[in-house]
Amino acid sequence: MTPDERKAFKGQWLDQARRQDASHSERPGRQDAHPDLTDFSTLEGYRQISMMRSLASGAGVASPFFRCHDARAGAISQLQGRDVINFASYDYLGLAGDSRVIAATRHAIERYGTSVSASRIVAGERPFHQKLESALAQHYQSDDALVFVSGHATNVSTIAMLVGPRDLIVHDSLIHNSVLVGAKLSGATRMSFPHNDPDALDQLLRRHRQRFERVLVVIEGLYGMDGDTPDLTRFIAVKRHHQCWLMVDEAHSLGVLGATGKGLYQHCDVPAAEVDIWMGTLSKALASSGGYIAGCQPLIDTLRYLAPGFLYSVGLAPQLGAPAIRALELLEQEPWRVIALQHNAQRLLAGCRALGLETGHCQGHAIIPVILGDSAKATQLSHRLLEAGINVQPILYPAVPERSARLRFFVSSEHTHEQIDVTLQTLGGLMATSS
Numbered sequence: 001m002t003p004d005e006r007k008a009f010k011g012q013w014l015d016q017a018r019r020q021d022a023s024h025s026e027r028p029g030r031q032d033a034h035p036d037l038t039d040f041s042t043l044e045g046y047r048q049i050s051m052m053r054s055l056a057s058g059a060g061v062a063s064p065f066f067r068c069h070d071a072r073a074g075a076i077s078q079l080q081g082r083d084v085i086n087f088a089s090y091d092y093l094g095l096a097g098d099s100r101v102i103a104a105t106r107h108a109i110e111r112y113g114t115s116v117s118a119s120r121i122v123a124g125e126r127p128f129h130q131k132l133e134s135a136l137a138q139h140y141q142s143d144d145a146l147v148f149v150s151g152h153a154t155n156v157s158t159i160a161m162l163v164g165p166r167d168l169i170v171h172d173s174l175i176h177n178s179v180l181v182g183a184k185l186s187g188a189t190r191m192s193f194p195h196n197d198p199d200a201l202d203q204l205l206r207r208h209r210q211r212f213e214r215v216l217v218v219i220e221g222l223y224g225m226d227g228d229t230p231d232l233t234r235f236i237a238v239k240r241h242h243q244c245w246l247m248v249d250e251a252h253s254l255g256v257l258g259a260t261g262k263g264l265y266q267h268c269d270v271p272a273a274e275v276d277i278w279m280g281t282l283s284k285a286l287a288s289s290g291g292y293i294a295g296c297q298p299l300i301d302t303l304r305y306l307a308p309g310f311l312y313s314v315g316l317a318p319q320l321g322a323p324a325i326r327a328l329e330l331l332e333q334e335p336w337r338v339i340a341l342q343h344n345a346q347r348l349l350a351g352c353r354a355l356g357l358e359t360g361h362c363q364g365h366a367i368i369p370v371i372l373g374d375s376a377k378a379t380q381l382s383h384r385l386l387e388a389g390i391n392v393q394p395i396l397y398p399a400v401p402e403r404s405a406r407l408r409f410f411v412s413s414e415h416t417h418e419q420i421d422v423t424l425q426t427l428g429g430l431m432a433t434s435s
């Protein structure tokens with residue numbers, strides 16, 4: 001694409017984005033006297049997708065979304081028959097392809113089949129459910145834990161179960177969508193505080209705490225878009241002072257933070273019991289799919305009997321429980337994986353900074369954003385990197401504000417120094433020719 005074409009592409013992109021913003025307040029039914037309300041193609045979201053597709057294809061850039069991998073997407077993957085260095089998977093410890101994890105999964109399927117075929121409350125438990133939950137409880141030194149079939153559903157169901165219309169949910173401004181959806185479903189009042197700012201949380205609670213019964217504060221262990229961590233000690237002090245529950249989403253921090261990957265509590269040197277609700281996913285470091293909550297017995301019992309996404313949903317399948325159990329064991333037995341991940345992430349971050357790239361507040365723990373501030377440029381750069389054999393996803397408006405459009409690198413313990421250095425060299429070259 002020439003600079004002029006890129007300018008035109010960017011202009012069209014922004015026009016489209018602004019039109020989409022405006023259309024939120026002017027739904028098609030109100031603008032058009034005779035819309036066909038049964039026609040799915042009149043949905044606002046569909047119009048936006050169609051426009052994005054035609055802009056991308058008009059500019060000769062393939063859509064960066066839903067790229068199809070022909071092999072396991074580890075540090076190396078295969079796209080359209082070609083090997084690429086892959087930074088688009090959050091298999092942080094490289095365990096999704098580990099032969100011992102695969103063997104444990106195979107064994108579980110052979111013994112229990114491929115589904116538990118109903119909710120656990122009616123169809124009953126399998127030993128791997130109990131084994132995984134007690135391993136997670138032990139990890140967090142908590143009374144008990146509960147596993148759900150989806151990480152997203154874990155947050156939605158747990159939050160909607162615990163708080164209601166007389167309560168308040170306060171969350172970090174960059175919190176994951178699953179927390180927002182849970183908050184909406186709960187009927188509680190929702191407020192946010194500026195990213196990673198416990199003083200702002202304290203001020204907010206000073207103003208509003210007394211109007212509500214229960215208050216749930218939600219933060220993440222490692223923020224999935226920016227790669228930075230909260231000061232857990234200070235958040236605990238604030239939640240104690242205001243008598244709130246603190247929930248920490250460890251989706252990206254389990255297996256990543258702390259000397260042996262135990263997560264945020266180890267990173268901040270705080271007893272795990274200081275946090276009321278530990279939440280995490282099985283889909284990142286634990287090489288599976290699903291989510292969990294760990295905490296005290298009354299919390300876990302309440303969720304086990306009443307959380308809709310647990311009670312009215314099928315139990316975790318054998319091929320999801322078994323790899324998570326084995327991955328947790330390997331996390332304990334092979335701390336070198338965590339160290340390798342930490343070195344790799346620091347190497348990539350240092351290299352990006354040396355190239356003069358904007359990496360925001362990133363601290364170099366597995367997630368490295370390269371902020372470009374331009375969705376068109378991020379799409380194009382991702383495309384050019386793929387042509388050069390490097391797979392990295394762009395994060396575009398409206399997922400982030402346009403000024404924060406970026407490439408996001410997920411680093412793994414399996415990446416070699418050479419792969420990271422080649423990536424930096426290629427990125428530096430492309431940035432130099434595109435500016």
Ligand code: PMP
Nearest residue numbers: 150151152176224249251281283
């Ligand atoms: N919480 C956070 C912070 C996440 O980033 C994600 C998804 N990556 C989820 C929850 C949902 O987890 P899952 O994809 O395993 O459903």
